């Protein structure tokens with residue numbers, strides 16, 4: 001059994017990159033080993049009521065100890081590349097103190113990939129901010145952007161061109177808005193103005209980091225990973241259509257437009273001057289430093305109507321959903337990318353850096369028959385194919401995730417892996433979906 005894509009699809013060519021993705025906090029465990037110190041996510045997990053079931057990252061998938069076996073698994077499944085992230089508190093456990101044991105871990109991990117013929121794709125910040133920076137305001141504090149640039153310099157100096165692609169940040173919308181504005185992710189603040197300020201400092205940190213990254217890894221590609229949940233109007237009314245457009249300005253273009261044009265979207269600046277961040281002269285030029293690729297993380301869409309007391313309101317849909325409750329709507333992935341191509345004349349090459357489904361099918365007689373996930377991947381790979389047919393330059397696709405892991409505020413309750421993890425024994429069991437990928441990958445030309 002394989003995916004149903006046209007035989008002549010761009011995705012069926014061996015030069016279209018297929019990978020699996022994970023993130024440090026979600027899989028590593030070994031939370032306080034070899035000098036790692038607390039991150040804002042360790043603190044958030046320890047705060048009652050923040051994470052489902054009081055779950056934490058102390059052990060997670062124990063990848064810190066089991067990485068050779070995990071890399072063997074990636075190779076066996078037949079993927080070309082592995083997108084992983086680096087835990088800042090392993091590298092810089094105290095301000096300005098660089099931890100050799102932290103560098104050594106990622107050094108071994110990257111060499112381990114190269115030995116197995118797996119192409120390393122790194123993300124420098126996937127949300128595990130050192131708690132000592134959290135204590136000083138986290139991303140609301142402008143200084144954090146400069147601290148990030150120092151850390152990016154140090155780690156890329158060590159890993160250099162062995163990593164072929166570096167993303168500065170994963171999903172600044174989540175690290176900014178979800179964390180400081182909506183209160184769902186660490187540190188759990190609920191303040192519009194602080195959300196916008198945190199977002200600005202994240203993007204500033206991204207831009208500040210780029211020159212040293214390029215100097216340390218001149219042959220690598222350097223970019224960023226953004227997440228998008230495009231909004232569709234609940235009805236055809238002019239009000240609802242305007243609400244959907246506005247939602248996209250605030251949640252999608254707020255992050256993408258400054259990177260490509262050096263300006264934040266006017267629609268948001270005009271409507272909400274009271275939320276606008278403090279921006280220093282010269283900042284926007286830093287944000288707009290050229291990038292080699294855009295990573296897109298896509299899971300679902302939103303359906304919105306004009307709110308009575310807000311700019312837009314989400315309307316729950318009576319439609320197929322994954323187990324986490326996110327609507328399955330692959331057309332939005334095609335629309336999103338063709339829309340970007342129409343709006344930005346300097347859109348860089350795109351990688352789908354995350355896409356996948358929570359499907360909590362259990363192990364039965366040693367088998368995980370996750371048919372819903374298989375269908376989800378099939379539909380979304382076709383959505384990528386369709387965007388390419390319409391002229392979008394997509395170069396690769398990463399499944400989220402290699403294995404079940406710590407799903408942030410949802411704890412271990414939601415399983416996104418194509419490999420099952422038993423959290424008692426830590427045994428890994430490849431699911432049906434991973435076998436479908438393996439078949440697909442083997443028949444490419």
Ligand code: FCB
Pocket residue numbers: 023026170171174227297354400407408416
């Ligand atoms: C994304 C995150 C990733 C994972 C998926 C399900 O927002 O980047 O870490 O949790 O969602």
